[in-house]
Amino acid sequence: MLKYLPYVRKNVFGHRVRTAMTVAGTALLMFLFLFVSSIQEGLDRLLSGRDDRLIVYQAYRFCPPSSQLPVFYDEAIRDVPGVRDVLPVKVVVSNCRASLDTVVFNGVDPKRLPAARGHFRFLSGDWSSFQARTDAALVGRRIAERRGLRPGQSFTAAGVTVQVAGVFASDATGEENVIYTHLPLLLNQKHHEEFHVTLFEVALADPDQAESVAAAIDAKVKSRFQVPTETKPQKAHYQTALADLLDLIGMTRWLGLVCVGVVLVLVANSVVMAAQDRVKEHAVLQTIGYSGPRIFSLMLAESCLIAVVGGLVGIAGCVAWLVWQPLAISTEGVSIDFVASPQLATWGLGLSLVVGLLAGLVPAWQAGRAEIVTSLR
Amino acid sequence: MKNAEGLSMPLVEIENLTKSYRKGGQEVPVLRDLALSVDAGEFVALMGPSGSGKTTLLNLIAGIDRPTAGVVRVAGQDLGKLSRNRLAAWRANHVGYIFQLYNLIPVLSAFENVELPLLLLPLSRAERRKRVQVALDAVGLLDRHDHYPRQLSGGQEQRVAIARAIVADPTLLVADEPTGDLDADTAGQTLLLLKRLNKEMGKTLVMVTHDPKAASAARRLVRLEKGRLVDDVVPLASANGHSPRARATIGE
Numbered sequence: 247m248l249k250y251l252p253y254v255r256k257n258v259f260g261h262r263v264r265t266a267m268t269v270a271g272t273a274l275l276m277f278l279f280l281f282v283s284s285i286q287e288g289l290d291r292l293l294s295g296r297d298d299r300l301i302v303y304q305a306y307r308f309c310p311p312s313s314q315l316p317v318f319y320d321e322a323i324r325d326v327p328g329v330r331d332v333l334p335v336k337v338v339v340s341n342c343r344a345s346l347d348t349v350v351f352n353g354v355d356p357k358r359l360p361a362a363r364g365h366f367r368f369l370s371g372d373w374s375s376f377q378a379r380t381d382a383a384l385v386g387r388r389i390a391e392r393r394g395l396r397p398g399q400s401f402t403a404a405g406v407t408v409q410v411a412g413v414f415a416s417d418a419t420g421e422e423n424v425i426y427t428h429l430p431l432l433l434n435q436k437h438h439e440e441f442h443v444t445l446f447e448v449a450l451a452d453p454d455q456a457e458s459v460a461a462a463i464d465a466k467v468k469s470r471f472q473v474p475t476e477t478k479p480q481k482a483h484y485q486t487a488l489a490d491l492l493d494l495i496g497m498t499r500w501l502g503l504v505c506v507g508v509v510l511v512l513v514a515n516s517v518v519m520a521a522q523d524r525v526k527e528h529a530v531l532q533t534i535g536y537s538g539p540r541i542f543s544l545m546l547a548e549s550c551l552i553a554v555v556g557g558l559v560g561i562a563g564c565v566a567w568l569v570w571q572p573l574a575i576s577t578e579g580v581s582i583d584f585v586a587s588p589q590l591a592t593w594g595l596g597l598s599l600v601v602g603l604l605a606g607l608v609p610a611w612q613a614g615r616a617e618i619v620t621s622l623r
Numbered sequence: 624m625k626n627a628e629g630l631s632m633p634l635v636e637i638e639n640l641t642k643s644y645r646k647g648g649q650e651v652p653v654l655r656d657l658a659l660s661v662d663a664g665e666f667v668a669l670m671g672p673s674g675s676g677k678t679t680l681l682n683l684i685a686g687i688d689r690p691t692a693g694v695v696r697v698a699g700q701d702l703g704k705l706s707r708n709r710l711a712a713w714r715a716n717h718v719g720y721i722f723q724l725y726n727l728i729p730v731l732s733a734f735e736n737v738e739l740p741l742l743l744l745p746l747s748r749a750e751r752r753k754r755v756q757v758a759l760d761a762v763g764l765l766d767r768h769d770h771y772p773r774q775l776s777g778g779q780e781q782r783v784a785i786a787r788a789i790v791a792d793p794t795l796l797v798a799d800e801p802t803g804d805l806d807a808d809t810a811g812q813t814l815l816l817l818k819r820l821n822k823e824m825g826k827t828l829v830m831v832t833h834d835p836k837a838a839s840a841a842r843r844l845v846r847l848e849k850g851r852l853v854d855d856v857v858p859l860a861s862a863n864g865h866s867p868r869a870r871a872t873i874g875e
Contacts, residue, residue, distance in 0.1 A: 249742050252735060253728075260730030530726045533687050534740045534787070535715025537708045618687040622722075 247543070254547045261520065265552060268516040272509050272556025272598070273563065279505040280564040280586055280594050282498040285575065287590050288583040289488075289495055291419040293481050300448035300460050301483040302467075305474040308487065310337035310579040314442040315473060323446055326466055328459040330449040333362045336432040337444040339579045340404040344491055348576035349389065349403035350424050353432030353443075356382075362449065363416075363426075370397045371412015381431055383408035386422035387415045388572040388583060406432065420484070423574045423581035444579075448477070487578040495582075506601060509553065513605035517549045521609040528613050529621030542614035549606025550599055557598025561591050632699065633660035634795060634827050635684055640693035642679055642850075653679045655850040657693070661843075663794075666821040666828045668841035675847040677831045678799055684829055685718050685797045686710050698794045715743040719788030721798035725780040727772040733759065733783045734768040740791040758790040759783075761824075762816060778809030785816060789826065796820065798830040802837045814840040 258265055302323060304313035317334055324332045336353035354362075356377045369387060375397075376382045385395050390413045395401055399410045408427050416422055429443070448463070450456060460477035467475045478486065485492070521528075528541050536544075565586045573584040642654040653676045661667050669677040682688040683695050686702045695702045698717055705713055719740075727736045737758050741751045759765045762782035772780055781801060788796055801817065802810035818840050820826040832838050846854035 249748070253731065253739070253742075256730040256735075526726065527728055530722070530728070531739070532711060533685070533714065533720045535711055535718075535743050535791075537711035539708065540711075540743075619682055622687075 247547070250544060250547070254544060254551060257520070257524075258548050258551050261523075264516060264519065268512055268552050269556040269559065271512045272553060273560035275505040275509045275512070276557045276560030276594060276598060277564045278560075279502045279509075279597075280561050280590065281568075281584070282502045282505075283590055283594070284564070284568060284584040284586045285495055285498055285582060286502075287585040287587060288419065288574070289492075291585060292484055292580075292582055295481075296453055297456055297479040297481050298450055298453040299480040300450060300456060300463070300477050301480050302446040302448060302463055302475050302477045303444075303483065305464075305476040308578055309342040310339055310444045311342065313444045315444070315446065315475065316471070317441050317443055319446060319467060319471065319475070322466055322470060323448060323463055326459060326462045328451050328455045328462070330451040331358075331361065332449075333358055333447040334429065334443040335445050335447055336429055336442075337579045338404050338406055338432050339576070341576070342578055344575060344577040346573060346575055347392070348574075348579075348581065349393075350576065350579050350581065351383075351404065351406055351408075351432060352424050352426050353429040354426055356428050359384075359426060362447065363414075363421075365418070366414040366416055369413045369415055371410075371414075375411040376426075379409060379411065380428050381408050382411035382428065384426040385410050385413050386424050387413055388422040388574060389425060391572050392574075419583060419585075420581050423576065423583065447480075484580050487580040488582065491575065491577050491582070506597060509556070509598070510601050510605050513549055513553045513556075513602060514609070516552060517545065517606050517609045520548065521545060521613045524613075525616060525621045528616060529618045532616075532618045533622070538614035540614075542610045545610035545613045546603060546606040549610065550602035553598045553602025553605060554595065557595055557601075561586075561594045561598075565591055634663040634665075634698060635659070635661035635829070636694070636696040637680075637684070638694045638696075640680075640683065640695060641691045642676070642683060642688070643691050653850050654683075654690075657847075657850070657852055659845065659852060659855075661827065661829060663827050664821070664825050666818070666840070666842045667830065668838040668844050669829065669831045669847065670833070670838055670844060671847035671853075673833075674849075676850040677847050680847065681797050681799055681829060681831045684795070685720055686714050687720075712743075715740060715791065717794040719791065719793040719796045721781075721785055721788045721796065721801045723800040723803040725772070725777075725784040725804075727780055727783055727787075729772050732769050732771055733764060733775065733786075736772070736783055737786045737790050740787060744791060754790055755786075758786040761789065761820075762786045776809070777805055778812060781805060781809075781813050782816065785813070785820075789820060789824075794827070796826050796828045798828065800831055800833065802832070802834060810834070810837065 302315070304315050307313040320332050320334050323329060333354055338351040338353065340349040360373050376384050395410050397410050397412055401408055401410060408425065450459060456479045463477045464475050531541055568584050568586045574581040637657060637659040640654055640657040641652065643650045643652040669680060671677050679688065683690055684697060690703060700713060702710060734755055737755045738751055741754060756765060759768055762785050764779060764782050764786065767775065767779065775783065798817065802813050805813060814837055817828060821828050830841060838844055843857050845852060
């Protein structure tokens with residue numbers, strides 16, 4: 247089949263305007279398909295994997311500013327059997343609603359953070375530079391890239407001014423969109439919230455005991471204190487926070503499928519036009535010995551080439567854009583990255599090929615079945 | 624061509640050939656009970672008025688159309704017995720077709736156009752290249768191998784089409800009004816080329832033409848009228864031109 251490639255290539259790219267239009271349309275649609283799929287991929291990553299943390303939140307509260315738990319709960323939670331460690335976190339967000347550019351500050355005890363986030367890989371700075379200043383901030387890689395933040399730089403958002411002490415990368419999805427700073431810095435922002443944090447992050451001794459430990463924490467708080475808590479595994483907490491977005495993201499899956507459908511129609515239209523324009527050419531090929539199946543496969547190859555080139559351009563464009571401009575959609579302090587992974591890009595390219603095959607089937611079959619004499623006339 | 628007993632066989636044998644088309648729910652006969660044989664090495668001109676069935680006969684000999692009844696046997700193969708795909712493979716090996724309007728593929732260069740039939744044969748790239756060069760050299764267009772059809776004159780396009788027809792060394796060359804779209808000078812050169820292919824390379828040629836001049840290049844004239852063979856002569860050229868019967872057949 248390779249020896250026919252020049253024929254296929256020249257037929258596709260010899261009709262420049264038509265091919266350019268089809269490739270451009272396919273590229274735009276595959277860009278859109280990959281873009282919406284990258285949200286789904288980010289969500290899947292956020293919600294998949296083993297849950298080894300619990301989030302203790304104020305009961306019946308959702309947005310971070312509305313959850314206010316006294317700092318002294320720390321000791322009570324720590325004593326619950328099955329709890330390995332507790333990290334009080336004050337969450338301050340620039341926007342509690344769904345937004346593409348939310349800044350999420352997590353105020354933590356700088357001395358306890360290294361134990362809780364030992365998996366961080368520092369791209370710049372280190373723990374000591376973070377601990378050295380009371381307004382120091384460790385910035386997640388994705389938000390650093392999005393906002394162009396570098397070490398030594400001063401940065402203000404949501405009424406909080408910090409100085410970047412370092413930039414970290416993390417394999418845990420969502421963490422790279424967070425800025426960690428000193429807990430007292432955030433507690434001092436509002437006078438009436440001095441002794442309250444937003445949540446407690448609980449490290450479990452045994453992740454399989456998550457449900458029972460969560461129940462034990464809530465029961466203990468309820469029996470001893472006035473403000474009740476609702477404790478959930480971290481992924482379940484994310485799901486609750488993202489509840490409104492989940493439906494919308496589910497809708498984007500359909501949008502992606504519509505894009506693929508439109509690509510199918512677009513490429514099929516282009517191949518039909520090519521086949522109709524070249525009825526005589528195919529008859530000539532048949533006259534010199536090309537069989538129906540051979541012409542069928544040549545037309546199918548043209549269809550696939552158009553779809554794959556368009557898909558490649560669109561997918562490469564989307565990947566490049568998301569690398570150049572990392573995006574995350576956040577709500578209630580939880581962020582979903584737009585992840586255009588190599589697997590997703592490969593899947594998109596494979597889908598382009600399948601669309602090319604499907605789009606070319608009918609016109610290629612018609613071209614291969616045409617009567618020579620009638621076509622020559 | 625020789626049969627199993629070693630006796631000489633015609634290259635093209637047509638027996639009781641009938642071809643009709645359906646038009647408006649009616650059978651329209653084009654060829655009626657026709658018989659013809661062409662020996663290897665002959666150059667036959669098929670003549671006749673429009674609608675006489677000469678192109679249909681040519682298409683049946685070339686295996687691009689199917690008879691309604693009768694037998695078309697070329698190089699010992701009854702074409703009616705071949706499936707669609709086998710017939711295509713047979714054409715690739717046995718027939719070179721020259722069209723009136725050249726029918727080159729516009730997006731391919733002269734070289735690539737000529738190479739097209741060879742892609743179907745089990746040849747290496749180097750072998751294909753060599754054979755294309757030989758074919759283009761035979762039609763005097765080796766230096767134009769990288770030109771596209773739009774960059775060639777009508778005569779040059781037809782020569783490329785002839786190169787495409789001969790490149791796979793087919794058993795039979797068929798030509799449908801090969802000079803019909805050319806000016807007199809270019810037509811003359813094309814006919815000379817066809818004569819050379821017949822004389823020097825021993826190619827069997829069956830050519831449909833309206834043009835008496837073109838017909839005079841052939842060594843045998845066959846005249847059709849209303850789907851029947853009405854005359855079959857060998858125009859013996861003399862100092863004064865063709866024989867009287869040949870002159871009558873070609874309409875001089």
